[in-house]
Amino acid sequence: MTHPSHHTAQPAPSPQGWRAAGPLHESDPRPLLSVQDLSKTYGAHIGCAGVSFDLYPGEVMGIVGESGSGKSTLLNCMAGHLVPDTGQVIFDTRADGPRDTVAMSEPERRMLGRTDWAFVHQHARDGLRMGVSAGGNVGERLMAVGARNYGRIRATAEDWLSRVEIDPGRIDDAPRTFSGGMQQRLQIARNLVTGPRLVFMDEPTGGLDVSVQARLLDLLRGLVRDMGLSAIIVTHDLAVVRLLADRLMVMKSGRVVEQGLTDQVLDDPQHGYTQLLVSSVLQV
Amino acid sequence: MTDDAYNFAYLDEQTKRMIRRAILKGLAIPGYQVPFASREMPMPYGWGTGGVQVSAAVLTPEDRFKVIDQGADDTTNAVSIRSFFERTAGVATTTKTTEATVIQTRHRIPETDLAEGQILVYQVPIPEPLRFLEPRETETRKMHSLEDYGLMHVKLYEDISRHGHIATSYAYPVMVEGRYVMDPSPIPKFDNPKLSGTAAIQLFGAGREQRIYALPPHTQVVSLDFEDHPFDPSKAPHPCGLCGAEDSYLDEVIVDDAGGRMFVCSDTDYCEARQAQGFRGKDAA
Numbered sequence: 347m348t349h350p351s352h353h354t355a356q357p358a359p360s361p362q363g364w365r366a367a368g369p370l371h372e373s374d375p376r377p378l379l380s381v382q383d384l385s386k387t388y389g390a391h392i393g394c395a396g397v398s399f400d401l402y403p404g405e406v407m408g409i410v411g412e413s414g415s416g417k418s419t420l421l422n423c424m425a426g427h428l429v430p431d432t433g434q435v436i437f438d439t440r441a442d443g444p445r446d447t448v449a450m451s452e453p454e455r456r457m458l459g460r461t462d463w464a465f466v467h468q469h470a471r472d473g474l475r476m477g478v479s480a481g482g483n484v485g486e487r488l489m490a491v492g493a494r495n496y497g498r499i500r501a502t503a504e505d506w507l508s509r510v511e512i513d514p515g516r517i518d519d520a521p522r523t524f525s526g527g528m529q530q531r532l533q534i535a536r537n538l539v540t541g542p543r544l545v546f547m548d549e550p551t552g553g554l555d556v557s558v559q560a561r562l563l564d565l566l567r568g569l570v571r572d573m574g575l576s577a578i579i580v581t582h583d584l585a586v587v588r589l590l591a592d593r594l595m596v597m598k599s600g601r602v603v604e605q606g607l608t609d610q611v612l613d614d615p616q617h618g619y620t621q622l623l624v625s626s627v628l629q630v
Numbered sequence: 631m632t633d634d635a636y637n638f639a640y641l642d643e644q645t646k647r648m649i650r651r652a653i654l655k656g657l658a659i660p661g662y663q664v665p666f667a668s669r670e671m672p673m674p675y676g677w678g679t680g681g682v683q684v685s686a687a688v689l690t691p692e693d694r695f696k697v698i699d700q701g702a703d704d705t706t707n708a709v710s711i712r713s714f715f716e717r718t719a720g721v722a723t724t725t726k727t728t729e730a731t732v733i734q735t736r737h738r739i740p741e742t743d744l745a746e747g748q749i750l751v752y753q754v755p756i757p758e759p760l761r762f763l764e765p766r767e768t769e770t771r772k773m774h775s776l777e778d779y780g781l782m783h784v785k786l787y788e789d790i791s792r793h794g795h796i797a798t799s800y801a802y803p804v805m806v807e808g809r810y811v812m813d814p815s816p817i818p819k820f821d822n823p824k825l826s827g828t829a830a831i832q833l834f835g836a837g838r839e840q841r842i843y844a845l846p847p848h849t850q851v852v853s854l855d856f857e858d859h860p861f862d863p864s865k866a867p868h869p870c871g872l873c874g875a876e877d878s879y880l881d882e883v884i885v886d887d888a889g890g891r892m893f894v895c896s897d898t899d900y901c902e903a904r905q906a907q908g909f910r911g912k913d914a915a
Binding site: 460481482486491495497500517 | 772776777778779781783784787788790791792856857858859
C-alpha cells in the first residue's frame, strides 16, 4: 500500500507548504470527506474562498479563526445548509461510494443529514425542539428513518441519555427545564443516535462555563473515540482543538492560512496570524 | 324560493370553474393540498367557508343536498348552510344520508356507508397536519414534497410518553396511498377507518387557509401509529340511549344537575332511521 499522504495532495497548498496528515486508520486510505476548492461569497464580501482538504475516517479536524473569518460559512457549506458558489464536497456514502453532496438532490442530502451526518449547533436551542420531551428529541431521527416501535425507540433514547450523562428519569421532561450544559449534551445525543459517521460541530462549548465545558469535552472525546466518529469542529477556543482535534486548520479573512497536525500548528505556528492567535491565549 | 339575485349556488361561474380545477387537481393527487383563491363568503371564517365553496362548485340543479354538523342535521350551522343553498341554488335538500348526492359535513362521517355517486364535502379549519409541529409554511411544503414525515411520529410519541397511549382523538393524521400525510379535518378518530376505500368522493375545503384536497373513491387511507401502540378507533363504551346501536359514535348528553347523563348517536339520521325500524335504547321515551 502506498503511503497515505500520497492521497492527500492539496490542490492549493497552504503558504507554508503543509500537507494534510495521513489517515489515522491506515487500513482505509479513502477519505470520508473531501472538500475541493470550496468558495462562498456574500456579494462582494468573501465568506470563504478556495478551501480544500481531506478528512479521513476516525479523524477530528479543528477549524479555528477569529470571528468573521469564515469558519461558520465553511461549516454550513459543507453541511449543506448553505449552497457554495464553487467547489465540491465529496462524501464517501455507504451505498454509492464517493458522491458530491453539493450536486446531490435535496431528498438525498436530507437523508444524509439524518443518517450519516450530524450537526451540533452552538446554541442547543437551535438544534433541539424545545417543546418536545427529551425522549422525543432523541427519537426524532430514529422515527425520521422509519423506526415505528415505541418501546424500542424509548429504550434507545434512555440508553443515549445515560451515555451523555443525563438521568434517564428525565426522559419525559422538556429541554427547557434542562441546564445549558444538559441541553448541549441532549443535542449531542439527539444527533448521534442514528450512528452518524461525520459530525459537524459549530462552537459546541460556546456559552458554557468552564467546568461544564470540561465535562462536555471529556464526553465528546470519549464518544468520538468509542464510535470512531469523524468530526469537523469549528471553534475559536484553542483549548478545545488541542483536546479534541487531530488536525487543525487556521482561517483568516475567508482563507486557510495554515493547516497541519494540531500540536505542530499550536506549538510551532508558522503563519503570522497563527502566531498571534496562539500568543493571544491567556496562561492561567 | 330561489333568490334570482344570485348566480346558481351563489358563486359566479368563473370562481366555480377555478374551484373545480383545484378539486380535479386534488383528486389527481390524493392527499395533496391544492392552493386556491378562496372567496369571501357571507359567513365568518371557521363556519365552513371552505366547505361551502366546494359544495357550490360541485352542486348541480339535480342534486339533493344534506348538511351535518357534528353528525346532526338540526344544529345552527347545518340549518343555515342548508337554507343558504336552498335559497341560492334552489336544490332539493334532505336529512337522509342514503338519499343525498352531496353531503357537506363538519367533524363527522355519516354512519351509513356512502355509495358511488355521492360526494362528501368536509369543512376544514387547518389543512396542514404538520402545522403545530412546524410553523413555517415553506418548510411544511418542503416536508410534504420530500416525504419528510418523521416529525408526525414525534407528536404521537409525545402523546404516548405523556398519556400512556396515543391521546390524539380527533384530526388524527393519516397517510394517503403511502404518499401524503393528511389531516382528515377534526373528525373523531372513530371515523378514520371510514375514510379508506369508500365508494364516494371525499373533498376537503379550507376557506381561510385557501386549500382544497381530496380523496377519490376507493383510496387507501391508513392512520399513523406505532407497532406496539396500534391505531385504536375508540368510542364511548355504551350503546345509544335512544336506538340501542352499539356500533355508532356517541355524544354524551348531560340531562340534569345531579350527574345524570345519556349517550346518544351523534349521527341523528342514523339514530332516527333505527328508531323508525323499531330499535329502542334504554333511555327512549
